[in-house]
Amino acid sequence: MEKYERIRVVGRGAYGTVYLCKRLDAQKEVIIKQIPIEQMTKDERQSALNEVRVLSMLHHPNIIEYYESFLEDKALMIVMEYAPGGTIFEYLQQRGNALLDEEEILQFFVQMLLSLQHVHAKQILHRDLKTQNILLNRKKNVVKIGDFGISKILSSKSKAYTVVGTPCYISPELCEGKPYNQKSDIWALGCVLYELASLKRAFEAANLPALVLKIMRGTFAPISDRYSEDLRRLILSMLHLDPSKRPTITQIMAQPIVITALIGLYTDLGGIQPSKPQHPLSSLPPVTRGRGSRVSSARSHRSAASVVLDSSGNLAQPRPLSSVFSWGGGITQPVKLQLPHSDTQVMQVSTGRTQKAGVTRNGRLIMWEVPTVATDAAMPGATDHAALQFIPRFLEGQSGVTIKQVSCGDLFTACLTDRGILMTFGSGTNGCLGHGQTNDVQQAKIVEALLGFEVTLVSCGATHVMAVTNEHEVFSWGRGDHGRLGLGNRESYSTPQPVPIPSPHLVKSVHCGVDCSILLTTDNRLLGCGSNRHNKLGLDILPADDSPSQQIDEMCVFVPASSAPLLTTRIAAVALGTSHSAAITESGQCYTFGANNFNQLGYQKDSKDRRPQLVPALEDVCISMVECGDTFTVAITTEGEVYTWGKGSRGRLGRREENTKIPKPVPLLDSEPFQIISISCSHGNTLLATEPIPEPGTAR
Structure with a gap:
């Protein structure tokens, strides 16, 4: 706001x-x-x-x-x-008993007729047309129909059944509980036309049963004799008890009395400008505010949990609640990113091609951005100070919203609230934002098609997105080539589409790659779709015995991973890179599979061997997290050790070292004991969040 x-x-x-x-x-x-x-x-x-x-x-x-x-x-x-002229209802109330001229009535009526024609052309029923929902401009000569809160979008020319609307304007078929269609809106518009001519409602009664009885009989007082017979017949035809005998909008427009009013509208009211949806207010530049303008009083005092005492019992230097490390993209060793406040506690991070994002414990979204003004740190050769290039800021415009997860794609970001509402912003290319178009969005906007669902997890690939709900429903959208959306085709979609899941699997997490997707089920099995190049999804049928094998290059629907041992092993976590993947078993073993042109699998293998294999150097440790970049892999042990391997150029491995096929540790320089709580890799970048481990006997 x-x-x-x-x-x-x-x-x-x-x-x-x-x-x-x-x-x-x-x-x-x-x-x-x-x-x-x-x-x-x-x-x-x-x-x-x-x-x-x-x-x-x-x-x-x-x-x-x-x-x-x-x-x-x-x-x-x-x-x-905003329509400053108020409603037609208020306009009629202000007139007392002074009837409107027929010309003015028809001037209002034909505008309502044109708007209703547009609504019905979209296969939409308004279902609540009444004088209180019809507004006027400041000069009170232009009509604006509003309040579509209970409108019904028909999937075809079928009929609706739900009893909705304002009692005085509901049609006889609705009173009887019969199916209805656009002819019920014609009845309501007839009631409005009658009200314009008589300054009172066609059907009124002291209670609902009496009102329904009046409507079912279709009896109402005639309008004044000052009006033409054509107007009287028009009202009677629109209020016919039999919906099949009510005129359509086209038939109404063909009547001479209406044709004359339409001609008058186009000549006398030529100044009415059509709306311009291609330039909505939301496309205007956002109002920027200082980063300090939204700091609450709670943040003006340091959290008690961050206060420590030294050995003498005196107040010591406060310990940070979180540290966020970044490397890659020219940063050759892990560097700490600046946090917005000293008491910021980051719980989850995500990185894309250009974005770095984090979610705090209190549900705020942090974006680390490169300032538009170049600094010494941004000069060529200044990579040792590259961390200074990233300036943290909280996501603005979402006060009162609690973010629980963030995921970054190529030039766009998705964030999920604690109430299961998904919002996206950034580049709209390929329809990745899920808003039904490809326009860019500067501030987080709700993915409206999913507002009726409680989303529990979202994953952004380079050019597509997947989300899973609390009822294990899966939706996908964005670029669809290679069948990465799992919809049975290679089409692209700009709004979320329901994904068919093979029975009896129930999905608990979604994972998007560059040109493929993987689902992790509640029974810890893998389902994959999209490009299976180099068997990076484990879809090849590669039995452990001498049974015949089968190579799968691409799948447009989700199918179970078939390569041994993925077919029989329970998987706890999975990660997708550009051309390879990694999976952690329930026992903490790390398997890698896919391309190995830069040793990103962590072992030497024959170029024709497409089987998932254990990373030999990690067999004696327990792996808790794994992430895959473009040509490298990062694994975290349960002891908090960080191992990387693969291509080492531009700092991918977090150390001054080139390609290595053997996992080697990455030193995270921190003076306090810590544990790793979140990690994310994308292209050649890595983002990692830690929190301190309290020492025994330390007051916090």
Whole structure:
């Protein structure tokens, strides 16, 4: 909300609060609907999302324009066009008993008709047309239909069944619980037209049963004799009890009384400009704020957990709660990255081709960025001080949101909240952001298609993304060649698509590579899809005995890993590199498989041998974490030792050493005992987070 200034509350409803706000950089008034979703069920979230989905599909000068949506204070915020003229209902109330001229009635009506034509052309039912949901511009001559909160998107020309809407405007078929379609919106529009002509509702009663009875009978008082017979017949036709005998929008537009009004609209109101969805407010440059402007009072005091005493019982230098090390990309040995505050505790990290990100214990997202102004550290040959190039900043614009996981792809980032809501930002190339288009997004934006699901884990590959929910559902989107999305084809998608999972497997984690994907199931088995070049997914059928083997080059759907010993071994963790992979068994053994052109497998092998094998130098230690870069591998032991092997150029291995096929330790220079809690590799970069281990008898 830092881009907006709240002016006042303009409405409250069952789903939330509506605010009039001002966009600070554009000095434009907008409406923001705040819908709390923290305690909502899956179905309630889906209902809250519906208005966003519908509005984003509609672009018409007579429909309230949708600008953007985002998560703020654990609520969905929908930013929409502001109509300062109020509602048609208020406009009619202000007139008292003074009837409108027929010309003015028809001027309003044809605008509603045009907007409803646009809605129905998208196979959408509004389902709640009423004078309270029809707004006016400042001059009160342009109509804007809004409030699509209970609209229904039809998958075909089928009918809907749910009983929804405002009682005074619901159709007879809805009262009877029969299926309904666009003709119910025609009935509601007929009720609005009657209200414009009579200043009162067509159907009113003291209670709901009496109201339903009136609607079922279809009886209402005639409109004033001052209006034409054509207008009277039009209202009667739209309020016909039999929906099949109500006119369609096209038939209504063909009536002479409407044609005349339409011609008048296009000549007299030619100044109405169509909305421009290609330039929404969300595309304007964001308002930047100083890094210190959002520091809470809680951060002005150091956490008690970070205070230590020396041997004399005096206050000693506070110990850092976390250290984040980085190497690669020209940094030839591990260097500590700067943290935003001395009491920042980083719990998880992720690195992409250009991004470095971390999640703190209190749920904030840190991005380490290269400053735009060059410094001495950025000069050629200054790699020993390369850590100074990365400036940490907290993700802005998501106050009140608790981030629990972050994953980086090529030039884009995905972050997951503690409520299972997924947000993405960065480059929209290949549709990797999941927003239904390929536009770039500067600030984290909700992946609206997944708002109805509780996402538990997300993984970003170079150009595609996968997510798994608490109900073991898997979704994928982005670039689809090689079948990496697991959808049975090689198509690319810009919105999340449900992934078929072979029975009886249940998925607990997802892992994206450059051109492939791996799933880890609840029974610790591997499923793979995409490019199996060099057997990097373990999909080749390579039995341990002399049975016939079969080589698999590519799969468009997920299938179980078939190469022995992956077929029978329970896997605890897996990592994907560019052309090789690594897996850790439940007993802590490390297997590698795939290409070995830079010794990234950690052992010598025949070029034709595609079998997964144990890393010999690590057989006597227990491995707890493993990550694969482009041509190198990093493994962490349960004792906190870091081993790297493979190609060593540009600091990939974290030491001044070139290629090595033997795992060798990486020294992390830290004066205090520590344990490694998270590691991430991408291309030639590594990011690693540690936390101190308290010494026995040390007060913390």
